[in-house]
Amino acid sequence: MRLDQRGDSAHSVVMTGQQEDFSHLDRAGRAMAGIARSPRLTVNAVVGASIVLAWLFLAAMAIRGAEARVGAPGDALLRNLPQLPLPDFVEGFFALCLSPAPLGGSIGLRALALVLMWFLMAIAAMLPSAAPMIRTYCEIADTARIKGEPVVHPLVLVAGYLSVWLGASVLFSALTLSLHTLARSGEALDPLLGAAGAVALLVAGLYQFSGLKQACLEKCRNPFSVLFANWSAKPIRVFRLGVAQGIWCLGCCWALMLVMFAVGLMNVFWMALIGLFTLIEKQATSRVPTRLAGAILLVWAVALLLVSLRVGEIR
Numbered sequence: 001m002r003l004d005q006r007g008d009s010a011h012s013v014v015m016t017g018q019q020e021d022f023s024h025l026d027r028a029g030r031a032m033a034g035i036a037r038s039p040r041l042t043v044n045a046v047v048g049a050s051i052v053l054a055w056l057f058l059a060a061m062a063i064r065g066a067e068a069r070v071g072a073p074g075d076a077l078l079r080n081l082p083q084l085p086l087p088d089f090v091e092g093f094f095a096l097c098l099s100p101a102p103l104g105g106s107i108g109l110r111a112l113a114l115v116l117m118w119f120l121m122a123i124a125a126m127l128p129s130a131a132p133m134i135r136t137y138c139e140i141a142d143t144a145r146i147k148g149e150p151v152v153h154p155l156v157l158v159a160g161y162l163s164v165w166l167g168a169s170v171l172f173s174a175l176t177l178s179l180h181t182l183a184r185s186g187e188a189l190d191p192l193l194g195a196a197g198a199v200a201l202l203v204a205g206l207y208q209f210s211g212l213k214q215a216c217l218e219k220c221r222n223p224f225s226v227l228f229a230n231w232s233a234k235p236i237r238v239f240r241l242g243v244a245q246g247i248w249c250l251g252c253c254w255a256l257m258l259v260m261f262a263v264g265l266m267n268v269f270w271m272a273l274i275g276l277f278t279l280i281e282k283q284a285t286s287r288v289p290t291r292l293a294g295a296i297l298l299v300w301a302v303a304l305l306l307v308s309l310r311v312g313e314i315r
Contacts, residue, residue, distance in 0.1 A: 136224050194304060202301040217290065
């Protein structure tokens with residue numbers, strides 16, 4: 001009878017999700033047991049801290065960059081903010097990212113710095129929009145864990161998602177270097193960058209009306225069906241699942257990231273606006289926000305192109 005009761009009790013623990021009693025452990029032990037029992041807490045803490053640190057790092061870089069720029073939105077406010085003392089290697093990283101040309105022939109080092117800068121921008125602006133997908137995975141994982149099934153930690157999914165944006169950061173940094181190389185002739189810098197910004201806005205605006213954009217957006221809006229249909233207890237498959245979700249997200253947002261070439265790479269105000277719009281767009285149920293943004297970008301592209309051509313003619 002006791003064996004039967006113990007078996008029933010163990011089955012009840014598995015089915016109800018109740019865990020062992022850790023009251024015999026010290027405070028640190030109970031805290032670690034709680035973290036292990038609730039991976040959602042860990043992933044929320046890691047993702048939240050990553051987003052906050054990325055924004056702080058980029059804001060500090062933007063304050064440095066505001067001193068060298070003229071006329072960019074928000075620069076006047078940034079110049080009045082205090083500059084906190086930072087380690088030399090951080091200041092060096094900022095200099096590599098903000099300089100329009102390689103410093104002392106350090107093209108390789110600057111390329112790495114630009115990759116990291118774009119990756120931080122992706123974490124700051126795009127990772128918040130992935131929160132519903134991560135939350136959905138955690139909910140499915142909680143259900144599986146209650147049933148006694150093995151579960152892969154959500155951070156594996158997040159790692160797969162971010163690996164896609166890391167690859168995209170390499171491409172964005174290569175594009176940044178290419179534009180600065182072409183515009184290194186000094187006087188042609190402003191008109192060329194203005195024309196490049198207009199082209200970026202034109203591409204971003206047209207993409208908002210494309211079928212591919214809508215297909216990717218639908219996948220991002222409904223992560224449950226994809227996550228549930230491809231559920232696995234193998235870390236490599238969950239990592240690939242994160243990669244797949246990252247590809248859908250990149251398909252939604254890569255063109256919007258091109259807007260940074262028109263407004264300035266370290267314009268944190270536009271970066272925040274893009275991040276907020278991406279979050280709203282993925283939560284909306286209609287195409288109105290997407291098409292409205294596309295129309296605005298197209299009008300802006302034409303206006304910027306005309307201004308750039310006129311400046312080029314004057315010079």
